[in-house]
Amino acid sequence: MDYFVHIAILIGIYSILALSLNLIVGYTGLLSITQAAFYGIGAYVTAILLTSFGMNFFLSIVIGMIITGVVSLAIGYVLSKFDGDYFALGSFGFNIIVYSIFLNWQSLTRGPLGIPGIAKPVLFNIDFSNNFYFLIMVAVFALLVYFISQFITRSSFGRVLKAIREDEKAIEVFGYNTLFFKLTIFVIGAMIASIAGALFASYITYVDPTSFALSESIFILAIIILGGLANNKGAVIGAVCLVILPEALRFVGFPSDIAAQMRQVTYGLILILLMLYRPQGLIGEYKL
Amino acid sequence: MNILETKKITKHFDGVYAVDGLSVGFEKGKITGLIGPNGSGKSTLINLLTGVIQIDGGSFVISSKEEISKILPHEVSDYGITRTFQEVRLFEQMPVLDNIFVVLTKRNVFSSLFETHKKFHLERAEEVLKKVDLWEKRNDLAKNLSYGQRKLLEIGRVLAMSNGFGDDSDIFFLDEPFAGLFPEMRKIVIGVIQHLKEQGKTVILVEHNIDIIRELCDHIIVLDNGKLLAEGIPNDVLSKREVMDAYLGE
Numbered sequence: 343m344d345y346f347v348h349i350a351i352l353i354g355i356y357s358i359l360a361l362s363l364n365l366i367v368g369y370t371g372l373l374s375i376t377q378a379a380f381y382g383i384g385a386y387v388t389a390i391l392l393t394s395f396g397m398n399f400f401l402s403i404v405i406g407m408i409i410t411g412v413v414s415l416a417i418g419y420v421l422s423k424f425d426g427d428y429f430a431l432g433s434f435g436f437n438i439i440v441y442s443i444f445l446n447w448q449s450l451t452r453g454p455l456g457i458p459g460i461a462k463p464v465l466f467n468i469d470f471s472n473n474f475y476f477l478i479m480v481a482v483f484a485l486l487v488y489f490i491s492q493f494i495t496r497s498s499f500g501r502v503l504k505a506i507r508e509d510e511k512a513i514e515v516f517g518y519n520t521l522f523f524k525l526t527i528f529v530i531g532a533m534i535a536s537i538a539g540a541l542f543a544s545y546i547t548y549v550d551p552t553s554f555a556l557s558e559s560i561f562i563l564a565i566i567i568l569g570g571l572a573n574n575k576g577a578v579i580g581a582v583c584l585v586i587l588p589e590a591l592r593f594v595g596f597p598s599d600i601a602a603q604m605r606q607v608t609y610g611l612i613l614i615l616l617m618l619y620r621p622q623g624l625i626g627e628y629k630l
Numbered sequence: 631m632n633i634l635e636t637k638k639i640t641k642h643f644d645g646v647y648a649v650d651g652l653s654v655g656f657e658k659g660k661i662t663g664l665i666g667p668n669g670s671g672k673s674t675l676i677n678l679l680t681g682v683i684q685i686d687g688g689s690f691v692i693s694s695k696e697e698i699s700k701i702l703p704h705e706v707s708d709y710g711i712t713r714t715f716q717e718v719r720l721f722e723q724m725p726v727l728d729n730i731f732v733v734l735t736k737r738n739v740f741s742s743l744f745e746t747h748k749k750f751h752l753e754r755a756e757e758v759l760k761k762v763d764l765w766e767k768r769n770d771l772a773k774n775l776s777y778g779q780r781k782l783l784e785i786g787r788v789l790a791m792s793n794g795f796g797d798d799s800d801i802f803f804l805d806e807p808f809a810g811l812f813p814e815m816r817k818i819v820i821g822v823i824q825h826l827k828e829q830g831k832t833v834i835l836v837e838h839n840i841d842i843i844r845e846l847c848d849h850i851i852v853l854d855n856g857k858l859l860a861e862g863i864p865n866d867v868l869s870k871r872e873v874m875d876a877y878l879g880e
């Protein structure tokens with residue numbers, strides 16, 4: 343039972359991440375591979391505020407969102423100078439930079455040692471160190487993020503994002519200053535990812551840089567490509583699949599000495615097959 | 631009265647002058663034909679005046695206001711300018727209806743975030759899409775339309791710009807809107823252009839078909855190598871020797 347609760351919590355956290363990145367990649371067509379950086383900032387802010395200042399968890403989420411918002415605005419502005427593949431490469435670079443900061447700003451982050459002992463929140467006498475309650479909290483946040491994503495993508499604003507993705511020059515000529523739209527969604531997406539970071543930090547009670555490396559950004563990207571770009575349900579379905587898949591592969595019975603590697607290979611293979619035969623993902627509305 | 635005038639406007643690509651110190655005017659409320667052989671700079675001129683490419687030299691003036699020597703794409707609709715593209719540029723992976731809605735809704739980030747399309751958007755889109763015979767196709771993705779329907783959807787999109795809300799456009803640049811259309815569809819586009827004129831709009835029409843030019847245009851401007859070769863009323867200009875030579879000699 344505890345195992346399933348654990349998996350469900352991870353699904354919730356990755357759903358939030360996938361929804362946030364889908365706004366940027368799926369709806370706006372900005373191939374950003376730096377979402378783990380914002381996820382990490384959210385996680386570290388909560389970790390530091392809780393361990394060093396004993397701050398309230400929920401307040402730390404808000405502060406994490408603000409800090410991530412400012413950082414992502416700066417990153418988004420620099421990235422707005424790039425197009426297409428260069429945007430992807432640039433975003434790559436930022437993930438690496440933020441990762442190195444987590445690793446090397448030792449006085450703040452304790453570097454590779456990470457920050458242990460992050461407390462679980464308590465709210466109205468509900469003690470979230472009970473995993474089941476924690477799951478409910480994650481689910482509430484995930485639902486909230488889902489509805490916010492739906493709200494954004496169904497608005498006129500959301501339609502402009504899609505038009506930017508399809509032909510930015512053309513939509514500009516019709517009177518849209520696309521830079522503002524791109525920055526806004528980039529910052530919103532980053533702030534949402536920071537919520538996932540705070541939840542993760544509190545759940546695992548420990549953060550270290552490895553959770554927020556480039557590979558994590560690629561994993562989040564794989565989730566939304568699998569589930570289907572520009573579809574909020576697709577992001578959630580993708581998260582369910584890719585969190586469960588490696589777990590399911592545990593039971594396939596690979597010899598134990600190569601099990602971990604085989605899981606990676608199988609997982610890669612499934613992604614490649616999917617891209618070959620269903621490039622729009624499971625229920626996607628947009629092909630890269 | 632000229633609604634738009636260029637003043638020695640210039641654009642070169644790697645030493646080739648696509649538009650070469652060109653000074654021309656477009657009269658308000660009239661249909662002006664912009665003609666010339668392939669590569670004479672017609673599309674480049676439109677791209678300059680709509681911010682799609684940047685001006686190298688010279689400027690232009692709209693409604694006798696300040697001289698503009700640098701304009702960004704998102705600013706052109708503020709000046710009442712809208713356009714179609716020679717190579718159709720639609721929002722491909724979006725339904726036909728959304729291709730129209732997107733030019734009807736609010737331009738501002740925050741107000742658009744709290745807006746969804748409303749009944750009057752739908753009515754306006756219906757009106758426009760019926761004009762270009764695409765209402766039945768409203769839920770199809772733009773990329774699944776036929777070539778001619780795609781051209782018509784671009785026309786519909788600029789028509790939606792001539793509305794009472796959002797940005798009300800006065801100047802319409804249409805870059806070869808008839809190219810590759812069947813006669814039925816040509817009729818639709820001719821009707822749309824005539825209707826724009828009746829509403830007092832200014833149309834600048836790039837077109838190779840001389841019959842259509844004669845039928846629609848009040849005035850024509852002939853470009854050759856980015857320079858003005860001739861201008862005047864269609865019958866006069868089209869009978870000029872140098873104009874025929876430029877066309878035949880291409």
Ligand SMILES: Nc1ncnc2c1ncn2[C@@H]1O[C@H](COP(=O)(O)OP(=O)(O)OP(=O)(O)O)[C@@H](O)[C@H]1O
Nearest residue numbers: 643646648666667668669670671672673674675716
């Ligand atoms: N982006 C560009 N880069 C380089 N050269 C260009 C570019 N755009 C146009 N040109 C050149 O500028 C010249 C004018 O091109 P333009 O497209 O304006 O001609 P046009 O009159 O519209 O021709 P057509 O009737 O074939 O559409 C041509 O020599 C063309 O090759």
Ligand SMILES: [Mg+2]
Nearest residue numbers: 672673674716
């Ligand atoms: Mg042209």
